[in-house]
Amino acid sequence: MAAYAIYEVQMASPLLSPAAELQFRVIYCGRKKTCAVTVPTSAAAYAFRVRALHPATATPSPWSDSTTSTVQASAPAFRFDAAVTSPAVVISRSDGLGAAYKCNEAWTTVLGSEALVCGVNRWQVRIDDTATPYLFVGVAAHGVDVSTFLGGDEFGWGFIGDRALYHGRTKIRAYGERFGRGDVIGVTLDMQRGTLAFSKNGRDLGVAFAGLRGELYPAVAFYNQGQRVSLLPSAFQCAGAGVVVSESPSSTGPDDITDMAVTVEHMLARAPLPSRLLERAWHDYWTWTEGRSSWHSTAEGYELLFDTCTSAIDAALTHSRNVSKAHSLRAGARVRTPRGNAVVVGAHDGEVWLHIDGEPGAWFFTAEEIAAGQSSGLFIAGGDVQTVPVLEVSMISCRLLEQLRETSCSAESMLLMQSSRACDVPEQILSARISLEDFSALADCPSWTVEMDACLVHAVNELADSSNMSPFALTPHVLRAAFTQDMWAPLLGAPGDMHTREPPSALAALCRACLLRRLNHGIIRILPYCDLHAAHDGIAAPATSGGSTCQQSCNGASMWQQGHLGPLLSCLRRSIFLATKETLLRHCIDATVSPAGKTDDDYDYPDALLHVSLNRPRAAVGASSSCDVTRLQTSLFGQLREQLQPLGAERLRMGYSHPMDDGQARTFKVRFEGEGVDDYGGPYRETFTQLAEELTATSAPFTPPPATHESQEASSLCVLPLLCQVRACEGDATFAVAEGATEARHLSALHFLGQMLGVGIRCGVEAPWPLCGPLWKMLVGEPLHHGDVAALDKTLGAMVPHVRARAANGEDGEQVLLDLEWTPPFRAGDGDQEVIPWGNQISAVSSPALPRIFAMAVSAQLLRGADGAAAVRRGLASIVPAAALSLLTGAELQTQVCGCDGGVDIALLRANTEYDEGVSPHDAHITSLWRVLEAYSSKDRGQFLRFVWARSRLPLHSRNFRQKFKIQVSNLRICVMLTARCSL
Numbered sequence: 001m002a003a004y005a006i007y008e009v010q011m012a013s014p015l016l017s018p019a020a021e022l023q024f025r026v027i028y029c030g031r032k033k034t035c036a037v038t039v040p041t042s043a044a045a046y047a048f049r050v051r052a053l054h055p056a057t058a059t060p061s062p063w064s065d066s067t068t069s070t071v072q073a074s075a076p077a078f079r080f081d082a083a084v085t086s087p088a089v090v091i092s093r094s095d096g097l098g099a100a101y102k103c104n105e106a107w108t109t110v111l112g113s114e115a116l117v118c119g120v121n122r123w124q125v126r127i128d129d130t131a132t133p134y135l136f137v138g139v140a141a142h143g144v145d146v147s148t149f150l151g152g153d154e155f156g157w158g159f160i161g162d163r164a165l166y167h168g169r170t171k172i173r174a175y176g177e178r179f180g181r182g183d184v185i186g187v188t189l190d191m192q193r194g195t196l197a198f199s200k201n202g203r204d205l206g207v208a209f210a211g212l213r214g215e216l217y218p219a220v221a222f223y224n225q226g227q228r229v230s231l232l233p234s235a236f237q238c239a240g241a242g243v244v245v246s247e248s249p250s251s252t253g254p255d256d257i258t259d260m261a262v263t264v265e266h267m268l269a270r271a272p273l274p275s276r277l278l279e280r281a282w283h284d285y286w287t288w289t290e291g292r293s294s295w296h297s298t299a300e301g302y303e304l305l306f307d308t309c310t311s312a313i314d315a316a317l318t319h320s321r322n323v324s325k326a327h328s329l330r331a332g333a334r335v336r337t338p339r340g341n342a343v344v345v346g347a348h349d350g351e352v353w354l355h356i357d358g359e360p361g362a363w364f365f366t367a368e369e370i371a372a373g374q375s376s377g378l379f380i381a382g383g384d385v386q387t388v389p390v391l392e393v394s395m396i397s398c399r400l401l402e403q404l405r406e407t408s409c410s411a412e413s414m415l416l417m418q419s420s421r422a423c424d425v426p427e428q429i430l431s432a433r434i435s436l437e438d439f440s441a442l443a444d445c446p447s448w449t450v451e452m453d454a455c456l457v458h459a460v461n462e463l464a465d466s467s468n469m470s471p472f473a474l475t476p477h478v479l480r481a482a483f484t485q486d487m488w489a490p491l492l493g494a495p496g497d498m499h500t501r502e503p504p505s506a507l508a509a510l511c512r513a514c515l516l517r518r519l520n521h522g523i524i525r526i527l528p529y530c531d532l533h534a535a536h537d538g539i540a541a542p543a544t545s546g547g548s549t550c551q552q553s554c555n556g557a558s559m560w561q562q563g564h565l566g567p568l569l570s571c572l573r574r575s576i577f578l579a580t581k582e583t584l585l586r587h588c589i590d591a592t593v594s595p596a597g598k599t600d601d602d603y604d605y606p607d608a609l610l611h612v613s614l615n616r617p618r619a620a621v622g623a624s625s626s627c628d629v630t631r632l633q634t635s636l637f638g639q640l641r642e643q644l645q646p647l648g649a650e651r652l653r654m655g656y657s658h659p660m661d662d663g664q665a666r667t668f669k670v671r672f673e674g675e676g677v678d679d680y681g682g683p684y685r686e687t688f689t690q691l692a693e694e695l696t697a698t699s700a701p702f703t704p705p706p707a708t709h710e711s712q713e714a715s716s717l718c719v720l721p722l723l724c725q726v727r728a729c730e731g732d733a734t735f736a737v738a739e740g741a742t743e744a745r746h747l748s749a750l751h752f753l754g755q756m757l758g759v760g761i762r763c764g765v766e767a768p769w770p771l772c773g774p775l776w777k778m779l780v781g782e783p784l785h786h787g788d789v790a791a792l793d794k795t796l797g798a799m800v801p802h803v804r805a806r807a808a809n810g811e812d813g814e815q816v817l818l819d820l821e822w823t824p825p826f827r828a829g830d831g832d833q834e835v836i837p838w839g840n841q842i843s844a845v846s847s848p849a850l851p852r853i854f855a856m857a858v859s860a861q862l863l864r865g866a867d868g869a870a871a872v873r874r875g876l877a878s879i880v881p882a883a884a885l886s887l888l889t890g891a892e893l894q895t896q897v898c899g900c901d902g903g904v905d906i907a908l909l910r911a912n913t914e915y916d917e918g919v920s921p922h923d924a925h926i927t928s929l930w931r932v933l934e935a936y937s938s939k940d941r942g943q944f945l946r947f948v949w950a951r952s953r954l955p956l957h958s959r960n961f962r963q964k965f966k967i968q969v970s971n972l973r974i975c976v977m978l979t980a981r982c983s984l
Contacts (some may be wrong), residue, residue, distance in 0.1 A: 119239030306346030754875025766899030
């Protein structure tokens with residue numbers, strides 16, 4: 001290669017095991033032939049490799065052989081990280097070991113640059129200057145709120161100079177000694193025992209916290225101006241710094257992002273998927289179906305695939321130290337650990353992972369830690385709490401697979417087997433180790449479309465919700481039983497090729513589900529590196545054919561090469577598990593919450609929390625006014641908007657919870673004028689329900705229903721001139737943005753409506769917002785399709801398939817129009833809206849032009865009120881980050897806002913009920929209560945729940961319950977519902 005070539009150098013960080021797969025990352029790219037790199041961990045082995053890039057074409061040469069070097073580094077294990085703290089914290093530029101605070105009387109936390117994941121880690125913090133004891137030293141997890149003190153949430157553990165320990169915004173206990181200027185605080189984080197201990201000037205203060213696990217960062221929190229601290233370079237002994245768990249989000253590199261971008265593009269274009277993804281998915285499939293591996297959640301919240309074979313666990317135990325055969329472990333075994341009893345999950349990355357009782361997920365112990373523990377009687381199997389299923393691969397199943405190959409002639413035919421035939425396939429076929437070629441043909445077949453994947457993912461989501469499991473943890477037999485012919489019903493009558501072909505077999509669906517699971521795992525890893533905001537800009541125009549807008553956009557220049565990875569993922573939103581989206585949504589909400597401020601007494605309300613006054617009698621009287629301006633201003637919606645909208649979106653992103661609110665997060669406190677009620681959560685929730693009822697009311701309170709047809713047509717416009725009623729199908733009416741809501745005052749009100757939807761999501765308040773399907777899609781930027789017009793106009797929706805079919809047969813366009821006898825039901829002002837220029841003068845339409853003109857008519861109907869919908873979307877995105885919304889479907893957003901749409905699920909309510917002392921769920925009157933509620937109609941259940949709990953809807957899943965329904969004994973010794981008092 002010429003001297004002017006560009007050189008790219010990559011380094012693999014130290015992994016958990018020498019036998020683990022190297023995870024390379026770029027450390028240098030330039031023309032120089034030498035480079036220097038700073039490593040976080042001393043006395044660790046690093047692997048390096050280099051290649052040359054042509055300066056004009058960027059064509060790379062092959063990688064050099066990797067060279068492993070043991071680095072004896074004098075560099076510190078970590079520094080203060082300026083990227084994850086307030087600008088008020090000044091980090092020393094020379095070495096990053098010093099931090100100073102230039103603000104006053106406001107808490108700010110600064111983290112170390114490297115996470116500590118294993119071993120015993122020690123470092124020292126010198127207090128260079130502080131005028132008060134208000135300074136914290138400790139550790140924090142990745143999701144910590146840096147705008148509060150260390151220990152101010154569940155992700156921080158802090159030791160304050162006033163000799164106290166804090167965690168979860170609670171003072172745990174008094175501890176140690178006071179510290180201040182000139183003192184040196186030593187920190188010892190023992191990840192083997194899960195403990196955190198401190199010392200002062202060399203004097204051990206004892207264990208402060210226990211039960212720590214996962215990836216933890218060193219942390220310091222400041223409060224007063226002029227406070228300064230320094231990390232002592234000579235004190236670093238951090239064995240767990242810089243260690244990377246393979247396939248974890250922290251191990252993601254440029255190659256992973258590039259591979260995922262190519263994969264997503266190929267899926268949208270229905271092109272063959274990259275061989276690397278297919279090989280990984282195939283390996284997952286046969287180890288999963290044979291019971292040799294299982295997915296499990298880690299303590300950090302991400303999922304990993306663990307090898308459950310005894311041989312793999314033994315290999316992890318002996319890769320660096322011999323362990324007695326008598327003390328070998330196997331998946332499912334119960335063992336004692338320094339942190340308590342645990343279950344062996346399996347091996348990953350050359351280490352043994354265990355799930356400690358009471359902890360949220362699994363974490364690993366090194367072979368050295370296990371060997372040392374076994375000498376003390378720990379890590380010795382004492383029994384099983386579960387058995388890891390191992391499916392036997394019999395010769396019968398292998399022969400049956402061969403017969404299918406011979407009779408079907410191709411894997412394409414195997415994919416298209418009818419479900420009835422698939423049901424005749426014995427269970428053993430699922431465990432047959434099919435070849436990579438056959439797996440690729442089944443899982444990577446051109447017949448798999450994004451729409452088919454959506455049906456598959458929907459079935460997986462439903463199964464995961466009903467079984468209260470992660471979609472990754474579902475077993476092959478459970479999935480196979482759920483993959484029936486009914487799951488493809490939504491596609492049988494839809495445009496495309498699905499209606500002309502047989503649905504996929506259960507075996508093909510299982511292979512594809514395994515591939516989608518591997519895809520979702522990769523998406524989780526790259527999400528922090530994707531700009532999803534761009535995918536939320538603008539309302540997507542309806543697709544002009546059976547194919548999606550996403551597919552059409554991939555026919556040409558690569559969106560990935562243009563830097564549009566976020567929009568690509570947004571196009572693939574229906575192939576992403578709901579659990580992944582909800583995790584992203586919760587992380588985005590937590591990261592953008594506005595602090596409420598501090599108070600001297602926990603029972604005092606912070607100054608930043610606004611108290612709003614609402615006059616419900618005034619709203620009821622104003623609804624009868626003939627002036628729409630008056631109706632809007634006097635309504636509860638108008639009163640709330642007048643008091644909240646001028647404050648800005650930042651105040652509306654607050655998530656304050658008062659000690660007496662029973663966990664209900666809030667943005668404001670409500671006072672109903674003239675009504676004797678205190679807001680401890682009930683009036684706050686009731687406000688959202690009344691907003692939904694008020695904005696969708698088509699008549700004023702106590703007004704009789706319209707009698708004439710003309711009056712009924714006029715009643716489709718709501719009392720408040722923002723929404724209009726849509727009667728497109730049988731059942732309950734839905735609502736869309738009113739076409740006339742185009743003035744600035746209307747758009748401002750619709751913007752506030754979007755903000756209230758966002759506040760409901762942030763605070764976990766579900767309300768009955770009966771908005772139509774296309775509007776929900778517009779709010780998340782999901783592309784509209786011609787089939788969506790049925791939700792707005794029943795007649796036009798029924799015409800779509802007929803016009804397409806008859807035009808495709810070459811029938812005369814004018815005759816098609818005459819036979820269907822339709823009139824465009826959309827109007828602009830006083831006249832009909834022209835779909836094309838001078839359209840009212842066209843007496844006949846040729847067959848070739850008919851599909852185009854008809855598509856324009858449908859698009860015009862779908863985009864009615866688009867300006868108002870865009871205002872609602874902007875308001876929603878100002879409260880809930882657009883990055884989280886861009887992966888949701890319209891139906892999923894509706895669920896987040898409205899909760900369970902099928903009425904009050906008594907079984908779900910019963911499973912999330914708490915009983916105070918003196919009340920048992922087995923008491924006769926309690927069981928009678930549940931029987932009576934089950935006999936109620938859906939409407940009566942909702943009214944009952946609203947009366948006793950100020951809720952009209954329940955969350956869709958148990959995991960979304962932030963508060964439990966409570967039953968207690970009253971002073972009269974009869975069981976009543978403990979509610980946040982509401983004035984109903």
